[in-house]
Amino acid sequence: MTLPVPFRAALLDGVAHGFFGRQGGGSGGIHAGLNVGLGSADDEAVVQANRTAAVTAIAPGACLLTPYQIHSATCVTIDAPFVERPQADALVTDRPGLAIGVVTADCAPVLLADTAAGVVGAAHAGWKGALAGVTDATVAAMVARGARAERIVAAVGPCIARASYEVDDAFRQRFEAADAANERFFVDARAAxxxxDLEGYVVHRLAAAGVTRVAALGLDTYVDEARFFSYRRATHRAEPSYGRQIAIIAPVS
Structure with a gap:
């Protein structure tokens, strides 16, 4: 299999990282491309091969670890490979030889690094996790491992863009109940x-946690079918399954 080419963030230059789309990989049908979703209705052996190709493309020989994502604010610090995936939406490590990742299909993948401390983090920020503080928890876990918030750099990868993300009044009210200033992340659409703006909200939460150097890639998973999987697009088409893409980061050896 030809190794896939990830999207990268200049702020993370010097750190092994990548945001992968669907291009490359061996999956077919509605999962065509680099589907890495263990929970998808795809051939598991092909999914595992796709995951191996992705980690090899950025950190050859590293052990790829991903959580069992539950749309939470839970972050787990990893010191060694695990067999049973922890139920969490973010991982942090400072151990060379490990690569950590999160899978997404519209939610925002966030990769973080403090190169001076040798600590990296990966967070899956869907709206529930973002509102609950998954990025705050990731920054706190990195600081507990010796990072400093002001040294951390972060990148927000491909996710559903505001133009594609229509929500109802109840959704908006959840965010404004948490902070009235969150109204700035919404624009009116049809009645009610x-x-x-999920990407903008995640950048805001990172800044509020002290991470002021943040790159937002501005890539819309919903509209760019050739490059990205999208849960919402698959749902609108009543498709029986959907693929996931992966974002991976590894500590500097």
Missing amino acids: HHRF
Whole structure:
């Protein structure tokens, strides 16, 4: 299999990292491309081969670890490979030889690094996890391992863009109940509906946690079918399954 080529963030230059789309890989049908979703209705052997290709493309020989994602604010610090995936939506490590990742299909993948401390993090920020503070928890876990918030750099990878993300009044009210200033992440759409800027909100939460150097790739998973999987697009088409893409980062050896 030809190794896939990831999207990268200049802020993370010097750190082994990558945001992968669907291009490359061996999956077919509605999962065509680099589907890495263990929970998808795809051939598991092909999914595992796709995951191996992705980690090899950025950190050859590293052990790839991903959590069992539950749309939470839970972050787990990893010191060694695990067999049973922890139920969490973010991982942190400082151990060379490990690579950590999160899978997404519209939610925002976030990769973080403090190169001076040798600590990296990967977070899956869907709206529930973002609102609950998954990025705050990731920054706190990195700091507990010797990172400093002001040294951390972060990148927000491909996710659903505001123009594609229509939500209802109840959704908006959850965010404004948490902070009235969150109204700035919404614009009006049709009656009783709004469009939500998930990427902008995640960048805001990172800044509020002290991470001021953040790159947002600005890539919309919903509209760019050739490059990305999208849960919402698959749902709108009533497709029986959907693929996932992966974001991976590894500590500097």
